[in-house]
Amino acid sequence: MARSSDRTAPGSRHDPSGQHRTAEQGPTPQGTAAGLTADDETDVTGDPLRPSDHVDGVAAPAPGGGGDGVTQPRLGPIGYLRFFWRQLTSMKTALFLLMLLAVAAIPGSLVPQRTSDPNGVVQYRTEHPDLFPVLDKIGVFDTYASPWFSAVYLLLFISLIGCIVPRTKHHFEALRARPPKTPARLSRLAGYRSVTIAGGAEGSGLDPASAVAAARAQLRRAGYRTEVFGDSVSAERGYARETGNLVFHSALVGVLLTVGIGGGLGYTGQRVVVEGQTFTNALVAYDSFNPGRWFSDSQLSPYSLTLDRFTTKYEEENRDAIGQPLDYTADVTARTQDGDSSEQTIKVNSPLAIGGSNVYLLGNGYAMDLTVTAPDGTEPFTDTIPFLPQNADLMSQGVVKVPDGLAEQIGMIGFFYPSAVDTEDGSGIMASSYPDLLNPVLSLNVYEGDLGLDDGVPQSVYSLTTDGMTEIAGAAADDGTKALKLTPGETADLPGGLGTVTFNGVKRFASLDVHHDPAQLWVLGFAGLTFAGLLTALFVPRRRVWVKASTTDDGLRLEYAGLARGEDPTLVRAVGDVASRHLTTMGVPADVARDLAREDSASTSNDTPTGPARRGRKISS
Amino acid sequence: MTATDLAYYSLVAVYSAMAIYTISFVAYALDLAKRSGDAQLAAKAATAPAAVGADAQGAGAERVVTASAGGRTVVLDRTATAAGGADAPRASSSGRRPSRFERVATSMLVLGLVVHVVSVVFRGLAAGRVPWANMFEFSLTGTAIIVGVFLVVRVFVDVSYLGAYVTGLNLILLAIGTVNYYVAVVPLQPALQSAWLVIHVLVAIIGTGFFAIAAGLSAAQLVQTKRDQAKLANLRFMDTLPGADRLEDLAYRVALVGFVLWTFTLIAGAVWAERAWGRYWGWDTKEVWTFIIWVLYAGYIHARATRGWRGARSSWLSIIGFAAVMFNFSVVNVFFKGLHAYSGL
Numbered sequence: 001m002a003r004s005s006d007r008t009a010p011g012s013r014h015d016p017s018g019q020h021r022t023a024e025q026g027p028t029p030q031g032t033a034a035g036l037t038a039d040d041e042t043d044v045t046g047d048p049l050r051p052s053d054h055v056d057g058v059a060a061p062a063p064g065g066g067g068d069g070v071t072q073p074r075l076g077p078i079g080y081l082r083f084f085w086r087q088l089t090s091m092k093t094a095l096f097l098l099m100l101l102a103v104a105a106i107p108g109s110l111v112p113q114r115t116s117d118p119n120g121v122v123q124y125r126t127e128h129p130d131l132f133p134v135l136d137k138i139g140v141f142d143t144y145a146s147p148w149f150s151a152v153y154l155l156l157f158i159s160l161i162g163c164i165v166p167r168t169k170h171h172f173e174a175l176r177a178r179p180p181k182t183p184a185r186l187s188r189l190a191g192y193r194s195v196t197i198a199g200g201a202e203g204s205g206l207d208p209a210s211a212v213a214a215a216r217a218q219l220r221r222a223g224y225r226t227e228v229f230g231d232s233v234s235a236e237r238g239y240a241r242e243t244g245n246l247v248f249h250s251a252l253v254g255v256l257l258t259v260g261i262g263g264g265l266g267y268t269g270q271r272v273v274v275e276g277q278t279f280t281n282a283l284v285a286y287d288s289f290n291p292g293r294w295f296s297d298s299q300l301s302p303y304s305l306t307l308d309r310f311t312t313k314y315e316e317e318n319r320d321a322i323g324q325p326l327d328y329t330a331d332v333t334a335r336t337q338d339g340d341s342s343e344q345t346i347k348v349n350s351p352l353a354i355g356g357s358n359v360y361l362l363g364n365g366y367a368m369d370l371t372v373t374a375p376d377g378t379e380p381f382t383d384t385i386p387f388l389p390q391n392a393d394l395m396s397q398g399v400v401k402v403p404d405g406l407a408e409q410i411g412m413i414g415f416f417y418p419s420a421v422d423t424e425d426g427s428g429i430m431a432s433s434y435p436d437l438l439n440p441v442l443s444l445n446v447y448e449g450d451l452g453l454d455d456g457v458p459q460s461v462y463s464l465t466t467d468g469m470t471e472i473a474g475a476a477a478d479d480g481t482k483a484l485k486l487t488p489g490e491t492a493d494l495p496g497g498l499g500t501v502t503f504n505g506v507k508r509f510a511s512l513d514v515h516h517d518p519a520q521l522w523v524l525g526f527a528g529l530t531f532a533g534l535l536t537a538l539f540v541p542r543r544r545v546w547v548k549a550s551t552t553d554d555g556l557r558l559e560y561a562g563l564a565r566g567e568d569p570t571l572v573r574a575v576g577d578v579a580s581r582h583l584t585t586m587g588v589p590a591d592v593a594r595d596l597a598r599e600d601s602a603s604t605s606n607d608t609p610t611g612p613a614r615r616g617r618k619i620s621s
Numbered sequence: 622m623t624a625t626d627l628a629y630y631s632l633v634a635v636y637s638a639m640a641i642y643t644i645s646f647v648a649y650a651l652d653l654a655k656r657s658g659d660a661q662l663a664a665k666a667a668t669a670p671a672a673v674g675a676d677a678q679g680a681g682a683e684r685v686v687t688a689s690a691g692g693r694t695v696v697l698d699r700t701a702t703a704a705g706g707a708d709a710p711r712a713s714s715s716g717r718r719p720s721r722f723e724r725v726a727t728s729m730l731v732l733g734l735v736v737h738v739v740s741v742v743f744r745g746l747a748a749g750r751v752p753w754a755n756m757f758e759f760s761l762t763g764t765a766i767i768v769g770v771f772l773v774v775r776v777f778v779d780v781s782y783l784g785a786y787v788t789g790l791n792l793i794l795l796a797i798g799t800v801n802y803y804v805a806v807v808p809l810q811p812a813l814q815s816a817w818l819v820i821h822v823l824v825a826i827i828g829t830g831f832f833a834i835a836a837g838l839s840a841a842q843l844v845q846t847k848r849d850q851a852k853l854a855n856l857r858f859m860d861t862l863p864g865a866d867r868l869e870d871l872a873y874r875v876a877l878v879g880f881v882l883w884t885f886t887l888i889a890g891a892v893w894a895e896r897a898w899g900r901y902w903g904w905d906t907k908e909v910w911t912f913i914i915w916v917l918y919a920g921y922i923h924a925r926a927t928r929g930w931r932g933a934r935s936s937w938l939s940i941i942g943f944a945a946v947m948f949n950f951s952v953v954n955v956f957f958k959g960l961h962a963y964s965g966l
Contacts, residue, residue, distance in 0.1 A: 091923065091926060091927045091928075092927055092928070092929075092930075094923065095920055095923050095924055095927050095930065098916055098919060098920040098923065099916075099917075099920050101916050102913045102916040102917050102920070105909050105912060105913050105916070106909075106913065108904055108909055109906040109909040109910060109953070109957060110957075112958065113904055115903065115904065116903050116904055116905055116959075116960075117958065120958060143904070144904045193697065193698075194697070194698040195695060195696065195697055195698065196695070196696045196698060197694075197695055197696075198694035198695070198696070259902070268899070268900070315807070315808055318806070318807060318808065320804075320805035320806065320807055321805075321807035321808055324807060324808060324810065325810055325811055326808055326809075326810075326811070327811055327814075328811050347811070348811035348812050348814070348897060349811070349812065349814055349815040349896050349897050350896070351896065351899065358899065360898070360899035362898070362899060513899040515899045515900065520895070520901065523901065524892070524901075527888045527891070528888075530884070530888075531881075531884055531885060531888060534880075534881060534884055535881060538877050538880075538881065554696070555694075557698075567873070567874070567877075569870070569874065583695075588695055592695055596695065596697050
C-alpha cells in the first residue's frame with residue numbers, strides 16, 4: 001500500500017496517498033481550450049507526472065522550517081501525539097515493522113513452542129538447564145503470544161488502520177470526482193502519438209467536436225470514466241485497483257480480528273477413545289482441554305461418540321515402505337442431543353462435523369486390556385490402558401497403577417510390541433518389526449512401594465514416579481526376576497505372591513481432537529477477500545488516457561497519450577489500441593490505423609515507458 | 622513396466638537432463654563471455670563515427686507519411702520525446718540478435734526440460750500420485766518448474782542473460798536433490814492423502830520458480846547499480862543487459878506473480894491444515910517460515926513505494942526473500958522439528 005513516505009513534518013497536512021494529492025493538484029491547470037495552450041512551461045511542483053511521494057518528488061517545504069538550518073517547530077502534547085501518529089502511519093515505519101515482524105517470528109521456529117510442541121519444551125529444559133530459564137523469561141517458548149511479538153504486530157496493524165482509513169476516504173472522493181483536466185503538453189506523456197488526417201472539410205465528420213465525441217463514446221464503452229474539456233476528452237479507469245488495495249488491507253485486519261475472536265470463543269480438547277468406549281462431549285470427559293478466553297461450559301453441545309471399530313492398513317508389498325501406514329479409519333456411532341444416532345467415519349483428512357464442532361483423528365495406538373487379581377480372588381484392577389506409540393513400528397509404552405486391593409501398592413511400566421522380535425544381541429530385549437499385530441507381546445516391569453497418589457499432587461496417567469518404589473520384576477530387580485512377558489490371554493504371577501496379572505487382549509485406541517471455532521469461516525472469508533483484493537490491486541491497471549483534437553492547416557490533428565497510476569507495463573500498448581480504434585471510427589481504414597498504432601509502439605521499443613512517463617510511474621500496491 | 626522400472630527410468634532421465642543442462646549452462650556462460658567481447662567492440666565502434674542512429678532519433682518532430690488511403694492522407698507526427706529520450710534502455714539490449722552460443726544454450730535448455738519432464742512424469746507414474754510428496758520429488762519437480770517459468774518469462778521479455786544463473790541454480794538444486802534427498806517410491810501417508818497436496822504444494826513450487834527468477838533479476842540489478850556508480854568497471858557483458866531500472870521493473874513484476882502464488886499457498890495450506898491437523902494455523906516451523914517469506918516479499922513490494930528504499934535496497938529484500946525460500950525448503954525441512962515432516966529422509 002502506498003503511503004506518503006515523506007517524512008511529514010509536524011503540523012503539515014497528512015496525506016496518506018501522494019497519488020491523490022496529485023489528483024487534486026491535477027495536471028497543469030492552464031486552460032486547454034484551443035489557443036490557450038501554454039506549451040512551454042511546466043509547473044514543477046504540480047507536475048502531473050510525479051506523484052508527490054516518488055523518489056525524485058519534490059519534498060513539500062516544511063511549514064515554519066526556514067531555508068537553511070533545521071528549525072523545529074514548538075510542539076505541545078497534542079502536537080507530539082500527532083507527530084507520533086504520523087510517524088507510526090508512515091510508510092517507512094510500516095516497512096520497518098514488517099521487517100521486524102519477519103525477524104521476530106524466527107525465534108519461534110528455532111526453539112519448541114508450548115502451543116505446538118509442549119513435550120519439546122520439556123525436553124529442551126532438561127537438555128539446556130542453564131539456558132532455559134533465560135529463554136523462558138523472554139518468552140521464546142511462547143513466541144507468538146509474547147509481549148514483544150504482539151507489540152510488533154499490533155503496532156503494524158494500528159499503522160495499517162491509520163493508513164486504510166484516510167485512504168478509504170480519499171478513494172471515495174476520487175470515485176466521485178471527475179477525471180482531471182487534460183494536461184497542456186500531452187507530448188510529454190506515455191504512449192504519446194499524434195496523427196493528422198488531411199482534409200477535414202466541413203460536414204465530413206472530421207471536426208474536433210465529433211472526434212472528441214467519438215473518443216468519449218469509445219472510452220466509455222471501454223470502462224473509462226470520461227470528461228470533455230474543450231477539444232479534448234480526459235478519461236480514467238482502473239479505480240478497482242485502489243478498491244482492491246483497500247479490500248486487501250482491510251481484509252487483513254479482518255483476518256486478525258476473526259482469528260482473535262475465534263480463539264477467544266472456541267475451544268480445543270483432546271480425548272483418547274478405546275474401541276468400544278464412548279466419549280461424551282462434556283468438560284470432564286476430556287483428557288486435556290484448552291478453552292478460549294470467553295468460553296463457557298454451556299457451549300459444549302451434548303453429543304456422544306462411540307468408537308465401534310478402528311481399522312488400519314499398512315503397506316505390505318512395497319519393500320521400501322513395509323509397515324508404512326496407508327489408511328486409518330475410525331468407525332463411530334454418533335448420538336446427538338435429540339437422540340438421533342448415526343454411523344459415521346472419521347479419517348485423517350476428513351473430520352466429523354458434529355454439534356458445532358469438528359472431530360479430528362490425530363493419532364492412534366494400542367490399548368492393553370488388563371486385569372490384576374489379588375490372591376483372594378478379588379480384582380482390584382481391570383481396565384483398558386492406552387499405551388503411547390514410541391516409534392513407527394508402534395512399540396508402545398504405558399503405565400498401570402494399582403493403588404488398592406493388594407498387599408502393597410504396585411505400579412507397572414509396560415512395553416508393548418505389536419510384532420515382537422528378539423533383537424538377537426543376547427540381552428533378551430525385544431523390538432517391534434511391524435506396526436500391525438503379528439506377534440503381540442506385552443512386557444511389564446513391576447514396582448512396589450508408594451505410588452505417591454496420596455499426596456494430592458496430580459500425576460500423569462502415562463508416567464510412573466518410581467522414586468519411592470522398588471523394582472520387583474525387570475532389569476533392575478534385586479533378585480533377578482525378569483520382566484513379566486505376556487501374550488494376549490496369558491496370566492502371569494506377580495513376584496512375592498502379590499497376585500496375578502492377566503493380559504486379556506489388545507484393542508486399538510483413537511486420539512480425537514475436538515475443535516470448535518465459531519469464527520473459522522469468517523477467517524476463511526477474509527482470507528479469500530485478501531486474495532481477491534490482492535489480485536485486483538496488483539493486476540488491474542489504473543490509467544488515464546487523453547484524446548485531443550485540433551484543427552491545423554494540414555487537417556485534423558489527433559493526439560493520444562496516457563498516464564500510468566501505479567505499475568502499468570501495458571500502458572503504451574493500451575494507448576495504441578485506443579488510438580487505433582479511434583482512428584478507425586474517424587474513417588481511417590482499420591489496417592492503416594493498426595499500423596499507426598504499431599508504428600508508434602515500435603518506436604518506443606519495449607514496454608518500458610521512457611522519458612517523462614518513466615518518471616511519472618508510481619507504485620502503489 | 623513395473624513401478625520399480627519406472628522409478629529407475631525416471632532416475633536415468635534426471636541424470637540425462639543434468640548432463641544436457643550442463644551443456645546449456647556452459648553455452649550460456651560462453652554467451653556471457655561473448656557479450657563481453659561484443660560490448661567491448663561496441664564501445665570502440667561508438668567512439669569512432671559519431672553515432673548515426675542517434676542522429677535519426679534526435680531529429681525531432683519528423684513527419685512520416687504512413688498511408689494514403691481513400692484519397693485521404695494520414696500522417697503520423699513523431700516527436701523526439703515519444704521515441705525515447707535521455708534514459709532509454711542501454712544500447713543493444715533490445716535489438717540484439719541472440720548469439721550462436723545463446724541459441725545452442727536455449728535449445729539445450731528446452732531439450733533438458735523435455736527429458737526432465739519425462740523424469741517427473743515417470744516418477745509420478747511409478748508412485749501413482751503427484752510427484753511432489755517428499756523432498757526429492759519436490760526438488761525434481763521444482764527445478765523443472767523453475768526452468769519452465771524461465772522459458773515462459775522469456776517468451777514475453779528477453780531475459781536470456783539470466784540463462785547461466787537459471788541453469789546453474791537448477792543444476793545445483795537438482796544435483797543436491799537427487800544425490801542427497803533421493804528416496805525410493807513409497808505410498809502416501811494418511812495425512813498427505815488429500816487433494817490439497819496437488820494444489821497447495823504445486824502452487825508453492827510454481828511460486829518458488831517465480832521467486833528464483835526474480836532473485837536473479839534483482840542480483841543483476843544490484844550489479845548494474847554498482848556499475849552505474851562506477852564501482853565495477855569490468856564485467857563488460859553487463860553492458861548488454863538492460864539498465865538497473867528496467868531490471869528492477871522486471872524483477873518486481875516477476876516477484877509479484879510469485880507473491881500472489883505464495884499468498885495462495887499460505888491460504889490453501891491453512892485450509893488443508895484445518896482438515897488434517899484440526900487447526901488452520903499453529904505456528905508449525907514450516908508455517909512460520911512460509912509466513913516469514915510472505916512478510917519479506919510484502920516488505921519488498923512496499924519498499925518500492927517508499928522513499929529511500931527503491932533501487933538497490935528493495936532488491937536486497939527480493940534476494941533475502943529467495944534465500945528464505947531456499948532455507949525453508951532445505952534447512953527447515955531437514956533440521957527443524959515440525960508437522961511438515963514429509964522429507965522422507
